[in-house]
Amino acid sequence: MSVSTLAPPPFLSRERTIAGAGFNRWLVPPAALAIHLCIGMAYGFSVFWLPLSRAVGITAPVACPADMGFIAGLFATACDWQISQLGWMYTLFFVLLGSSAAVWGGWLETAGPRKAGLVSAFCWCGGLVISAAGVYLHQIWMLWLGSGVIGGIGLGLGYISPVSTLIKWFPDRRGMATGMAIMGFGGGAMIGAPLANMLMQHFAGPTSVGVWQTFLAMAAIYFVFMVVGALGYRVPREGWKPAGWTPPAASANAMVTHRHVHLNVAWKTPQFWLLWAVLCLNVSAGIGVIGMASPMLQEVFGGRLIGLDLTFSQLDAAQKAQIAAIAAGFTGLLSLCNIGGRFGWASFSDRLGRKMTYAVFFVLGFALYALVPTTAHMGSVVLFVLSFCIILSMYGGGFATIPAYLADIFGTHMVGAIHGRLLTAWATAGVLGPVLVNYLREYQIASGIPREAAYDQTMYILAGLLVLGFVANLLVKPVAEHLYMTDDELKKAGKLAAQSKEEKVHADFEDFEEEAKDGTAGAGRASTPVARGATPVALAVVAWLAVGVPLAWGVWITLQKAVILFR
Template structure:
């Protein structure tokens, strides 16, 4: 057999990422985790707010003149930024995440995960560099543009880059596969926040709070991990299936399809908008809790957290500092539950089914939200904390389960792009949840409701959102037969060319395994295409998992140390 002379496709093309024979699919989840653990720091950006609010004053904030306009404050260098202004970065993160995933999700399916992952790395890390310059020059608009807008685009592309790939590598465990990757997004802050604190303490001087230096160091670290993750992505050859696995036979009226719906059709179906509502309502309730977890615990239990029969308003400054430390442990514990729920619930959905898993989320969630005011009035910290731990596990589980739910309903052909469109529900919830919770609290306190009871109505309203989510989930039915792509559509010229190119690349691998002796296959133009033949070395798989597992274990350890305070 002669050695092929087919020119290799471009390095960043999707075809170049088609896996060789013997590739171990367990190398793909750590590649996804490497990216998600980096962009997940978006959840932990609040660690920068206080230092940045005194970037000029260093020891205490220097307020801008009362008559200074908002535009002038954006360019002022002689006074400090307000935390409320810095908080816009958090809003931009999730609005841009959802919108960029929706806009470029279709492009990702054609470009492939490697190119999308690299673009995500340049956007997220480049945004941090721009933000560092903004801190150095004291220009808040550069933080909004750098991390908020450009970094937000990186979040969207990085978040959805592994979804379609993992679902195709793990058709037998869709939920578990997406749960492993999306778990990383929830865990990014556990690693990034303590790392940022350590770096800021190291770089702090009498003339600097150490934030811009921290941004640069974290950008460099994240860039290495994200590029490594992007280059580690591989896609399976067309028609590949796990050894020994047989696809289940389609059942009559089954909710899990073995066919495919095009993106342009999928987003116009009732099923898409019902799932949009399912995600939006689940996230709105959960994200509202995340935003108020710390103050809620402090205001509801007050002095009881430190063994005193005093309300929150009766505590002095030192006592409030004590319960603030306990509340920080509570927040850390919720973070762990958020992460664990992403993997556990998504894996559980492989057995229970996606629709029934969401039924559990909404029914159990409704009971727990409705029970929270009772546990608060009982004065039971343990029951209160347990309820919120389960609630946050289902919040994270909802994120990790939805990609597999979409694959069940619309097929895997364009699931990444469809998931990108659906993430606009997250952007909506990111505004709806916190606004709803915060304004309800302020309204009740202004109306004379005691702080300890100000959250009761809020919990009941959030429980009501979950009832609406349950109804939307129960209405999800299989897609109408005429909406599926035909074989002719799946084999249209563009798709046929792509498949042929993938087959050619794979053929190179097979030819090499049979004949090549020098580790490369000759290519036209005098170049060569590296080929990985045979089985993937186990040491490489272990090293890949250690690269992401060790930082994650460190973050979990730091968080557990803080959480222990809650029960002392």
């Protein structure tokens, strides 16, 4: 190959992210965390609801006319929004997350994680900027469009951008690798929510509740972290494996394949839809509880949380404020369990196996959901809290384990795209779970059932969902032999173990640069690979500190709130 034909691939191309020899794979998880910790703020967006509900009145909400129609309400500037209107952003987040991941998952596999991560940064942070304009102009449709739709697309691309890459870098620890990244999505609210509160207090004044300024500040902070994370992504060359690691024999575990299924085939298999049901049912049960955790604790235990033998309805305003603070600690503790479960259960699945791990989720989850009403009637706050802590750890663990489960069943080459399609289960659960819990609660209270008993039937129904999930997981079998891609199909997909043409050009260009440094350009390039220096350990330490310090700060703030629960 002549020097004149050697040119590096475009900066944003997948080929440009192929790691050279000596690259430290432990630099990839902090890059993924940098993005997930930012987009994970979607979980904490409720911190803006109350301030936004009085954006016009500042000190108290200004009610809109009773006869104002829906369309007029979208453009009204003289009255405040209701929290129920703002809550639609939460639904849009997760519907668009699942939808965008499904639509653009295949594109991500060819475009590479760097390009997907940068698009995610522009969508998520750009959505915050549009939302800031919406708050400033008091146009709720701009919030729905900005953070809800455009930001939701950023969520989907950012969420799946590291999955395939991490699984390929850690074939020996698939569950742990995806658990590290997806842990960040659960931890984003722990950092973002207290940060947003601090910023709103700083920017608030006589004429502003400080939300639009906070949106702009967070957009700037998140953009820096997400861009750095996206630029930090690297993918291994085909055939790479960790030093000293030998892939297990193909017959060692029938549930772990060493071959690959194409996206267009995978989503039509029974295994895909069984795993879709597994994720949907596990998430429906968990997300329904997350949305009602705070009111559930308050209504179930009432005055007993502060040592009074009174129901929730019998408490005065000051007493309700006291138990609301305790419930906030409960919510924070559940967030920690959600995060810990994402890393802990996913790592545990590397030893136990993915199918068995999900079986534990469903069996143990069923027992705990069924036990919750009993612990409530016993008046045991500790057992009640402990049950939900384990439930939420398994909810988070389900998210982190499913990418590795997909890689086990369908292979690694298109797992990012397959995972994207599967996330439509999350979008479905994001509607099913909260609606099921909220409407059942309202129906039972309207029927005259006391508030402290209004959740009993709900818990039993959620336990029933987990039984269905257990059956779906039980039915998951290895993919039929004829559905795997042949070597010819792998060649056409550009996934053959030998490097693709673009990868060869990139490799030749890197080798030429190395040889040019020592004056050996063009001499014996084909016979001996060029050794490159290993990534400095200090760089990996800095990368982990950049994401670890904010995460530790969020954990510390959350623990301080959770301590109130046990006083």
